[in-house]
Amino acid sequence: TNDNLQGYAPICLEYEDFYMRRAYHRVQDCFARPIASAPDAWVDVLEINWKYQEKVLDRTTKSRRCLNLGSYNYLGFGSFDEYCTPRVIESLKKFSASTCSSRVDAGTTSVHVELEECVAKYVGKHSAIVFGMGYATNSFIIPVLIGKGGLIISDSLNHSSIINGARGSGANIRIFQHNTPSHLEKILREEIAKRQTKTHKPWTKIIVIVEGIYSMEGEICKLPEIVSICKKYKAYVYLDEAHSIGAIGGTGRGVCELLGVDTADVDIMMGTFSKSFGSCGGYIAGSKELIQYLKHHCPSHLYATSISTPSAQQIISAIQVILGDDGSNRGAQKLARIRENSNYFRTELRNMGFKVLGDEDSPVMPIMLYNPAKIPAFSRECLRENVAIAVVGFPATPLMLGRARICISASHSKPDLIKALEVISKVGDLTGIKYFPAAPEKQ
Numbered sequence: 001t002n003d004n005l006q007g008y009a010p011i012c013l014e015y016e017d018f019y020m021r022r023a024y025h026r027v028q029d030c031f032a033r034p035i036a037s038a039p040d041a042w043v044d045v046l047e048i049n050w051k052y053q054e055k056v057l058d059r060t061t062k063s064r065r066c067l068n069l070g071s072y073n074y075l076g077f078g079s080f081d082e083y084c085t086p087r088v089i090e091s092l093k094k095f096s097a098s099t100c101s102s103r104v105d106a107g108t109t110s111v112h113v114e115l116e117e118c119v120a121k122y123v124g125k126h127s128a129i130v131f132g133m134g135y136a137t138n139s140f141i142i143p144v145l146i147g148k149g150g151l152i153i154s155d156s157l158n159h160s161s162i163i164n165g166a167r168g169s170g171a172n173i174r175i176f177q178h179n180t181p182s183h184l185e186k187i188l189r190e191e192i193a194k195r196q197t198k199t200h201k202p203w204t205k206i207i208v209i210v211e212g213i214y215s216m217e218g219e220i221c222k223l224p225e226i227v228s229i230c231k232k233y234k235a236y237v238y239l240d241e242a243h244s245i246g247a248i249g250g251t252g253r254g255v256c257e258l259l260g261v262d263t264a265d266v267d268i269m270m271g272t273f274s275k276s277f278g279s280c281g282g283y284i285a286g287s288k289e290l291i292q293y294l295k296h297h298c299p300s301h302l303y304a305t306s307i308s309t310p311s312a313q314q315i316i317s318a319i320q321v322i323l324g325d326d327g328s329n330r331g332a333q334k335l336a337r338i339r340e341n342s343n344y345f346r347t348e349l350r351n352m353g354f355k356v357l358g359d360e361d362s363p364v365m366p367i368m369l370y371n372p373a374k375i376p377a378f379s380r381e382c383l384r385e386n387v388a389i390a391v392v393g394f395p396a397t398p399l400m401l402g403r404a405r406i407c408i409s410a411s412h413s414k415p416d417l418i419k420a421l422e423v424i425s426k427v428g429d430l431t432g433i434k435y436f437p438a439a440p441e442k443q
């Protein structure tokens, strides 16, 4: 269980046996490695070396320039941008790094107002509300939308922030099989039938929660089918677009644009600014009434310091670039690039014999490692070859479904991707994670 895992660290650190301590640090080494530059296509990673001398634990660090396959820098806004960065600096000079106040007190600047209008227009809804953290957006909004007497039906692989919000709401929770509309329909039918008796009141409301691109799987939501089932059973649709907004669709407007779903059919559109827009924070977009309601009831709008003004400015500027409002076609080029890079990289990895999850166009590309012991080994060997990759294991995935989660960026060049493929192939052979025969070389 989670508790057992957390209990493991202090036990090892107190352990007299240095070999045990060393093993612990080798396992830990692949997580939370500090980086010493912007999360661009290449990044400076601080390598930590643990030394055990005379029973004393010592730590030295060395910077290593690595190809970055770990950050969610989908459109390349995570580093200097000729249009965004000067505007962010201007905003920092004018407004400072923090608003030092909640939105309802003195924490709403003209930039916050502009951001909410810009986001609503971009995602295709009447209004929007923004928050300082994507995780907290789900965790605090879901309990405001639904409570006791309501029913949440959540995809089995939804993000931790959604699980947190759902549990905190006090509503009943049912889980449907990952991205399986037929199972969602079965649950809806069952739950509605259960409540059509004299002894049970009907559910006050039903909210179905899904993600645009699943963060650990790279799969794109079967939104058209899910929306039509929700319409049939009068359930609300809550869509988390953390990984899809800005990254997919002709103008980066996410999964609705990609799959041709009318945004009017998605009641609550949630997303984060920490991926495609190179900033931080989250948003909810919806009808005028919904957003008004949230502005009066959401504790993080009322009591938490608002998103910093330079971060808000970064998001506005990034959206302007995406839509070509900066007067260039860089936005369209970035969108074409991420699509091309993602499809090229996934196909090449599969041809090499790796088990790679995810759908076409998705920049999230998990390579299955399965065995938990391979997680630190894979990460360390890639780092040795100057490739930084995020690895994920229990409790973020089931114990035997550990993986390396690659995030492709529009700022990766073709030579970058070729280098990454060479290194991953070599480390894949070393760690024994190629599970399928490699595709024959094209003549």
Ligand code: PMP
Pocket: 133, 134, 135, 136, 138, 159, 161, 211, 215, 240, 242, 243, 272, 273, 274, 280, 281, 282
């Ligand atoms: N929702 C999903 C689906 C996510 O993957 C994440 C984080 N990766 C979040 C919400 C939280 O967003 P943030 O990191 O911006 O707080």
